[in-house]
Amino acid sequence: MKLGAFSISLSVKDIALSKAFYEKLGFTKFGGDEDQKWLILKNGETLMGLFEGMFPKNMLTFNPGWDLDGQNLDDYDDVREIQKSLQAKGLALDSEAEGDNGPASIVLTDPDGNPILIDQHR
Numbered sequence: 001m002k003l004g005a006f007s008i009s010l011s012v013k014d015i016a017l018s019k020a021f022y023e024k025l026g027f028t029k030f031g032g033d034e035d036q037k038w039l040i041l042k043n044g045e046t047l048m049g050l051f052e053g054m055f056p057k058n059m060l061t062f063n064p065g066w067d068l069d070g071q072n073l074d075d076y077d078d079v080r081e082i083q084k085s086l087q088a089k090g091l092a093l094d095s096e097a098e099g100d101n102g103p104a105s106i107v108l109t110d111p112d113g114n115p116i117l118i119d120q121h122r
Contacts, residue, residue: 001085002077003062003118005070007040007047011059015039015052022048031070040070059107059115065122072122079104079120 012018015037019029022041027048032039037052045068049061065076077085079097083106086093094115097104105119 001082002064002075003082004064004073004076004120005047005062005066005068007049007061007063009049009051009055009059009061009117011055011057012050012052015050018050018052022050055115057115059117061117061119064118064120079106079118082106082118 010018015034019034019039019041025043027041027043027046030040030042030047032049038054039050041048041050047068064079064082065073067073078101080100083093083097086106086108091108094107094109095105097106097120103121105117107118108116110116
């Protein structure tokens with residue numbers, strides 16, 4: 001199963017304060033919009049999303065169809081294929097992908113309560 005680019009998505013209280021903190025650790029803005037309260041930061045091959053008021057807790061994020069630079073991959077597993085595979089293995093999903101193709105996402109929770117977002121943008 002090809003899950004795509006991995007990042008951690010942090011639920012932050014103050015996007016500007018969090019951005020300034022992580023910039024001191026060597027992260028730079030890679031994407032997002034601070035005015036919309038979300039940013040993607042990068043340090044080498046490490047990706048991190050900062051989201052103010054969008055998620056109740058931190059989560060693991062995978063982006064099928066993207067590499068670590070946000071470039072489209074030709075060979076990837078569509079999120080709906082991933083969904084079917086996970087369900088066939090007996091995993092319950094908190095939310096399911098809709099439609100036959102294009103952008104979609106699924107969410108599941110690991111045994112320790114950590115949410116996992118599989119978010120396809122293409």
